[in-house]
Amino acid sequence: MNVDATRSWGADFFNHLGKHVATFQGLPPNIHGAIVDNYFKGALVNDLSDTDFTALTTPWKTNEGTMSFYSQFAQANEKYTVEVEPVFGANRCPVQVVSGGR
Numbered sequence: 001m002n003v004d005a006t007r008s009w010g011a012d013f014f015n016h017l018g019k020h021v022a023t024f025q026g027l028p029p030n031i032h033g034a035i036v037d038n039y040f041k042g043a044l045v046n047d048l049s050d051t052d053f054t055a056l057t058t059p060w061k062t063n064e065g066t067m068s069f070y071s072q073f074a075q076a077n078e079k080y081t082v083e084v085e086p087v088f089g090a091n092r093c094p095v096q097v098v099s100g101g102r
Contacts, residue, residue, distance in 0.1 A: 018073035025070050029061070036060045036069060 017024055027035070036057050048056065060069045 014073060014076070017070060018076060021070045021074045025067055029066075032066055032069075033057075033061050 024032075024035075037053075040053070040057055059065045
């Protein structure tokens with residue numbers, strides 16, 4: 001997955017979700033499911049098998065998962081990224097930093 005762990009982060013849709021959590025939590029399941037699927041597809045660098053993709057997205061499509069999916073956008077705050085940025089250099093694993101589109 002393409003994980004965004006440096007500032008500034010949060011695409012326009014990400015920020016929009018955070019401002020309208022209650023509205024999105026009330027979407028019909030089929031529309032919510034489409035949002036979840038497209039959100040994860042947009043974060044993938046490589047394709048996943050259908051089985052793996054379903055395993056990744058299904059928990060977010062339950063009633064509890066729906067509430068959690070949108071709540072995370074409201075709770076997102078770059079201050080937490082600021083706190084961990086100083087330790088990025090101490091990473092002991094090989095890391096590749098890539099910027100830009102697919």
